[in-house]
């Protein structure tokens with residue numbers, strides 16, 4: 001049995017991770033700790049949690065993910081996204097655990113038009129991106145860093161649910177055409193992380209859905225999957241968005257899953273298949 005601790009277990013990825021590890025429960029003994037159970041920014045609490053549980057693997061899905069709020073509260077962002085990883089690595093080192101850190105496309109500047117590979121130069125343009133890169137830099141060579149992007153899923157709030165809420169109204173929906181990425185369904189991501197843990201992988205892996213599109217393409221796909229008229233979705237540019245969106249977003253943040261592919265794993269589903277599947281699930285279950 002591989003003993004696994006998931007931190008940030010109440011988040012959209014954390015909840016999917018618990019389900020994915022538990023669905024192979026003959027191999028894993030899994031404990032999930034939410035932000036209320038364990039503040040990963042607290043060094044003493046992290047030490048005692050890992051001392052008590054002695055996990056083989058710690059999957060850290062805890063993060064401050066509100067990217068605009070990170071611009072307003074940089075200390076909080078660096079505490080949760082960077083210093084917390086230092087705390088976890090220190091405790092993992094002491095008790096012989098591997099750390100699996102989840103990171104983001106925001107470590108890149110997005111000023112390109114070809115997908116980023118794991119070894120490309122990082123250049124974050126926001127507090128969120130800088131703090132997440134800080135977390136990456138705390139990792140040991142034996143740890144695992146999974147960079148993902150544009151995560152949508154059943155749990156928590158995310159862009160799929162936002163578009164569904166807007167789509168169920170009557171007005172026009174405005175989404176940007178000049179940010180390109182790969183919308184990634186949280187359950188697909190969680191299953192892939194389980195595979196990486198099972199194969200005892202280490203180093204950086206990009207893990208996103210296959211294919212790419214803009215938020216405008218995404219919104220059109222969601223509205224179509226809801227059975228609504230996709231012409232209600234209107235194209236806009238990032239510069240037309242309200243000023244309260246303080247954080248700079250990468251224009252092009254497609255992540256080539258090259259380490260995953262070359263390690264012999266099967267590509268994650270196309271986002272244009274995965275997202276409608278999620279929308280059907282959300283529509284059946286109610287938002």
Ligand SMILES: NC(=O)c1ccc[n+]([C@@H]2O[C@H](COP(=O)([O-])OP(=O)(O)OC[C@H]3O[C@@H](n4cnc5c(N)ncnc54)[C@H](OP(=O)(O)O)[C@@H]3O)[C@@H](O)[C@H]2O)c1
Pocket residue numbers: 007008009010011012013014034035036038039040041060061062063064065080102103104105132147148149150151152156
């Ligand atoms: N969402 C995306 O599009 C996206 C894209 C790329 C990478 N990622 C990365 O994926 C990972 C999971 O993100 P997510 O989408 O699941 O975000 P999420 O739903 O916001 O989950 C993050 C979780 O972390 C918890 N948390 C916050 N501060 C904490 C602390 N001090 N100690 C312990 N837990 C704390 C939050 O709890 P509270 O709600 O109680 O604060 C929340 O449950 C993160 O590393 C994120 O950077 C996400």
